Amino acid sequence: MNQQELNLDLKNLSIHQTKEFNECVIKHRKDFDQMLCKLAKQKNLHTDIFFTSIFSREPEFSPLYERCCKLSFIKKQLDSGLVKKIIVDEIELFEVLKKSEICKKSGVIIHCNENRLRNISKKLLPFRSFLRSFCFVVFMLLARRKVKIDHLNDKKIILFSTNILKGYISKNLDSEYSDRNFPDINDFISEEQRDRLVFLPQFPGGPKPYNKIFERLRKQKQSFLIKADFFKLKDYVYAFSYPFRIDVKTINDVKFLDFNITRLILREYWQTTFDFKIIESLLNCIISKRLRQSGIKISVLIDWYENQLSSKGLIHGFKHNSPNTKIIGYCGIIDSASYRVNLHPSEYENDQMLLPHQITVLGEDTKDDFMEFTKNLNIVSAPSLRYKYLHQIERSNSKTSEFTILVALPIFKDQAENILSILAESKTSLEKIDNIRVNIKVHPTQSSEIYQSLYDVESKNCKFVDGDFLEWVKATDLLVSAASTTCMEALAMGVPVAIIGAKNQILQNPIPKSIHHDYWRVCYSSNELIGFVSAVYGIDKDNLTIDSEKIRDSYFMMPTNRNIQKLINFQ
Numbered sequence: 001m002n003q004q005e006l007n008l009d010l011k012n013l014s015i016h017q018t019k020e021f022n023e024c025v026i027k028h029r030k031d032f033d034q035m036l037c038k039l040a041k042q043k044n045l046h047t048d049i050f051f052t053s054i055f056s057r058e059p060e061f062s063p064l065y066e067r068c069c070k071l072s073f074i075k076k077q078l079d080s081g082l083v084k085k086i087i088v089d090e091i092e093l094f095e096v097l098k099k100s101e102i103c104k105k106s107g108v109i110i111h112c113n114e115n116r117l118r119n120i121s122k123k124l125l126p127f128r129s130f131l132r133s134f135c136f137v138v139f140m141l142l143a144r145r146k147v148k149i150d151h152l153n154d155k156k157i158i159l160f161s162t163n164i165l166k167g168y169i170s171k172n173l174d175s176e177y178s179d180r181n182f183p184d185i186n187d188f189i190s191e192e193q194r195d196r197l198v199f200l201p202q203f204p205g206g207p208k209p210y211n212k213i214f215e216r217l218r219k220q221k222q223s224f225l226i227k228a229d230f231f232k233l234k235d236y237v238y239a240f241s242y243p244f245r246i247d248v249k250t251i252n253d254v255k256f257l258d259f260n261i262t263r264l265i266l267r268e269y270w271q272t273t274f275d276f277k278i279i280e281s282l283l284n285c286i287i288s289k290r291l292r293q294s295g296i297k298i299s300v301l302i303d304w305y306e307n308q309l310s311s312k313g314l315i316h317g318f319k320h321n322s323p324n325t326k327i328i329g330y331c332g333i334i335d336s337a338s339y340r341v342n343l344h345p346s347e348y349e350n351d352q353m354l355l356p357h358q359i360t361v362l363g364e365d366t367k368d369d370f371m372e373f374t375k376n377l378n379i380v381s382a383p384s385l386r387y388k389y390l391h392q393i394e395r396s397n398s399k400t401s402e403f404t405i406l407v408a409l410p411i412f413k414d415q416a417e418n419i420l421s422i423l424a425e426s427k428t429s430l431e432k433i434d435n436i437r438v439n440i441k442v443h444p445t446q447s448s449e450i451y452q453s454l455y456d457v458e459s460k461n462c463k464f465v466d467g468d469f470l471e472w473v474k475a476t477d478l479l480v481s482a483a484s485t486t487c488m489e490a491l492a493m494g495v496p497v498a499i500i501g502a503k504n505q506i507l508q509n510p511i512p513k514s515i516h517h518d519y520w521r522v523c524y525s526s527n528e529l530i531g532f533v534s535a536v537y538g539i540d541k542d543n544l545t546i547d548s549e550k551i552r553d554s555y556f557m558m559p560t561n562r563n564i565q566k567l568i569n570f571q
Contacts, residue, residue: 040348143210156299284313305329329356383559425526494548
């Protein structure tokens with residue numbers, strides 16, 4: 001038995017331990033869901049608590065899911081009787097472990113290496129979040145205008161809730177608007193329906209002046225409803241005052257497996273207090289009321305749906321304030337539910353009126369996955385507007401002898417660095433493969449310069465490249481990445497995929513088990529990557545092309561007039 005196995009360091013797991021950790025993640029997902037369902041039924045919980053991080057299940061926002069996954073892994077290691085010392089880097093986990101009976105009985109040593117500065121910064125998070133959220137509100141108030149909406153008052157509006165990114169605005173709003181999430185939707189509907197179609201935008205990212213953005217949207221031929229134009233000052237006061245409506249002292253005896261995590265939950269509640277995700281979701285609860293008071297009648301709400309707090313706020317508000325509005329959650333991506341556990345709805349969300357009347361997903365094969373935690377859902381497959389290009393694209397037919405690998409770095413720096421480190425370790429072995437070429441493409445929001453100096457990966461046959469991702473992947477024989485949607489797009493184009501798993505972390509893998517392992521693999525090390533590269537090197541590309549057509553048909557339904565009409569005319 002080596003020292004690493006005797007000392008369980010959650011920030012320095014071996015590859016074997018990381019795989020065991022992810023086995024625990026899969027095994028105990030329903031235990032996590034049941035814990036939240038039980039918590040949701042505790043007495044005297046104010047409705048607002050369901051718009052906080054505790055019930056969000058969003059791993060990018062709430063650490064609760066990942067912490068519970070770590071506890072499940074620790075329990076498995078303790079049950080083996082081999083661990084003598086556990087090292088954690090969070091005081092929250094340390095306190096849970098120190099007080100747990102299972103740790104006391106095992107006699108294991110618990111050590112926390114979180115530094116004092118980080119601990120202090122977490123205590124100050126609510127004050128930082130308050131200032132940040134306050135800046136959002138100030139910019140919204142400054143950009144608010146009294147707008148004429150008479151042309152909408154006598155229509156049954158088809159409302160599309162969407163996200164508009166900063167870069168997308170600068171690139172596309174000077175011409176006729178085409179939404180990023182619902183592109184070319186007007187091509188599939190009648191002129192009368194186009195006249196009733198309105199977008200309700202949200203603007204992900206940090207606080208920024210909205211004046212120019214809002215003005216450009218107001219001048220568009222396409223109709224927009226900008227929420228800031230309808231909110232009243234008291235709405236912002238209401239959203240910011242939610243901590244005074246929630247009595248967290250009523251939360252008691254919350255258990256996950258053999259651990260009491262009550263204090264863990266209370267700490268998270270405090271640390272995420274006043275975060276703008278919460279403020280925005282509470283404001284979204286109100287917007288349906290303000291639209292109704294303005295005389296706007298919403299016939300159908302189609303929300304870009306990833307089951308995040310912002311969507312829950314919209315849905316909850318419309319169900320209460322506009323009960324005749326039909327609500328559709330359009331999940332237009334295929335993402336990693338193994339990590340983003342919130343993608344799969346829970347029964348407590350149904351009980352709290354946080355789910356749409358109908359959820360539409362990409363592909364028949366994903367419907368059962370979405371019912372992982374509750375069967376009480378109305379789920380149908382829907383056309384893939386955002387990825388309809390996959391049915392129109394053709395891969396390069398050039399008879400080159402080169403074997404080309406495209407490394408697509410994700411937006412998250414730690415994931416990108418993990419990929420580059422494994423690529424650097426694989427460099428010597430890759431260069432032994434005849435006619436190999438490696439192109440490295442950074443995320444479009446980043447510059448290659450931030451990575452070029454970190455790892456020695458560049459050589460004669462390995463370069464950082466610029467340009468359109470689509471053009472590069474069309475001429476690629478293998479994609480290496482950890483960006484989930486990108487991986488499914490590549491498979492749909494007939495390009496095999498190596499997903500690089502990161503040590504110590506929950507695996508982010510969106511690829512369904514029904515897609516044969518000949519075409520994709522999870523690789524945690526350079527040896528595993530080299531092994532898959534060698535396997536792909538000998539694949540019959542004609543067979544791969546047939547499979548890619550099946551993937552497109554199964555997971556990226558081609559939009560037609562008929563299936564779009566079925567979407568927007570949901571009864």
